[in-house]
Amino acid sequence: MDLNNIHRVYFIGIGGIGMSAIARYFNEKGVKVSGYDRTPTVLTRQLEAEGMQIHYTDDVNLLDRDTNLVVYTPAIPATHTELTWYRNNNIEVVKRSDVLQEITRSLFAITVAGTHGKTTVSTMIAHLLRDSGYGCNAFLGGISVNYDKNFWSSDKQVAVIEADEYDRSFLKLSPDIAVLTAMDADHLDIYGTPEAMEDAFIQYTHNIKPNGTLIARFGLHRDNELNATNKLLYSLQNDVADAYAKNIRMKNGGYEFDVMHKDWMIDNLELHIGGMHNVENAVVAVTVAHLLGISTEKIRAALSSFKGIKRRFEYVVKNDHQIYIDDYAHHPEELKALITSAKALFPGRKTTVIFQPHLFSRTRDLADGFASSLSLADEVILLPIYPARELPIEGVSSEMIAGKITVPVRILQKEEVLQWLKSTPVPLLITAGAGDIDQLKEPIKEIL
Structure with missing residues (x-):
């Protein structure tokens, strides 16, 4: 799949949060984007306003018969009429994760995986990179309050991607920097057992590119099996970790704190969203930004301006x-x-x-x-x-x-x-x- 050689793309389930980010990616590249979803939403109406053609009836008479590529979400049933038509007519049909796989191959990829926290962490990282002027392409699983979007593009050959564990799709990604926030049991309808799910997260770390970096939450189960050339552990406050928060103060529904690392520290950081877990999430985002060489002043200013994600605290x-x-x-x-x-x-x-x-x-x-x-x-x-x-x-x-x-x-x-x-x-x-x-x-x- 050559993403640069696609002129028309059709999405089945275009209104999904992850699907819509990729639809916006193609749309901004000048590709003709159209698709189907079950019901209209605020998000699908935004996509239509951006020039994408969307319909809400599973009907082969409404699909794009001249498309180069069809992208579908695993949540779509295998019996879906439009999906079946495309397969029967030998048009290339791929999952959302296949597109992200190609993107991580061609760009410097920062991926964020974990049972929870991944949307906030990926959006925080993407915001720090954008607001600081470093730049990135962002593929997010939530709507950033700062930009009212789940995708933005940049000339910088860097991508920040939320890595979804559902359907094992994140195992197709090849990150340069991989974040792992949690391995708690979930999606047991897919994985069967908590151990099988942990196996998948461990495999995710084995897919990091050579000389890449893993930033994992301190104290994860089976953390000795996590693999990377470079490994950093982060924590909310445990000073045994490589990076952690110190001097946390609650203020006006938000927090002030310092991020400590064995080799550096950034003091007087401000986070204007609630949730102590978001201080821990900020430790990861700040660590990634520092790893990329972004200055302390720019990190401090960018974090202070972060407004959060819709429906995340x-x-x-x-x-x-x-x-x-x-x-x-x-x-x-x-x-x-x-x-x-x-x-x-x-x-x-x-x-x-x-x-x-x-x-x-x-x-x-x-x-x-x-x-x-x-x-x-x-x-x-x-x-x-x-x-x-x-x-x-x-x-x-x-x-x-x-x-x-x-x-x-x-x-x-x-x-x-x-x-x-x-x-x-x-x-x-x-x-x-x-x-x-x-x-x-x-x-x-x-x-x-």
Whole structure:
């Protein structure tokens, strides 16, 4: 696949966060981009406004029959009519990861993998490189608040790529700098066992280019099997790691801190987003920027200007009497970090979490963990499970989690949540989940 020899490209599932980044990449290169998605969204409307043709019916009469290349997401069923038509007509069909594979071969690639944290870390790194004037091509799994995009281009032959472990797609990448944030069990519908998933993350580190660098979170399970010519370990505060944060101070819903390394340090850094885990994420981003030779002054200024990612500890409402945070958290460890950070930043406020479980299989496999993390709140509201690509599993529902939670909990539909909020004061409100719970964000904001 020669990316420079493609004049028309068609996307099946173009509205996905990772797919849309690649669609924007081709579009900015002057390639004719079109595609299909199941439903229109804010993101697909933005793609249309940028000149891409998109339709929302699985219909072979609407697809581009003259395309050079078809890119599809693994979430699309194998029986999809348009996908079947392209395969039957011998048009090259590839996964999103195949395109990213070619990009990492041709550019200096910084990839970020891990069960959680990868969207924030990759966006932080990309922002530091862009804001400092270093430059990069960014392929992100979230919408940067600074630029309202999940992709941007640069003449600099450097790419920052979020490396997705779903469907093992990240194993096709060949990074120069690889970041590994976490190896907690997830996607067991794909991997089968936590050990098999860990095997994949270990293999990811074996794909680093010769003389490349691995920056891994300190204390990962089986860290002795992680492979790289150069290996750095980072931590939130553990000074045994190669890079860590020190002198952390909470200030106005954000943080001030220093990043310490055995060979260097950058003091008086400011991060204006919430979540103690984001201080740890910043340690990685600062380490990558320093590794690339970006000056201390530029790193400090760029981090201070970072506004975060939509749906990653996003302050939707923030004033003296009301805090409303929206987050993509859909794994027990992410929920734990989210709730503990919010309560630490705003102590004494009653904390209400509205959570939408994502996937029947994940709910079944991690129900105990979800219940434990959600019990850190003062009050929990569960929405029904968002199925995404899955069919229902008998006996698996939000009740599985609710029955194990140790604080007051109820299960409501979205409309019932809005009605409840109209008559109930909630000093610290959190909505969390990876499904369509984001549809509640604006209505809740209006109510509050």
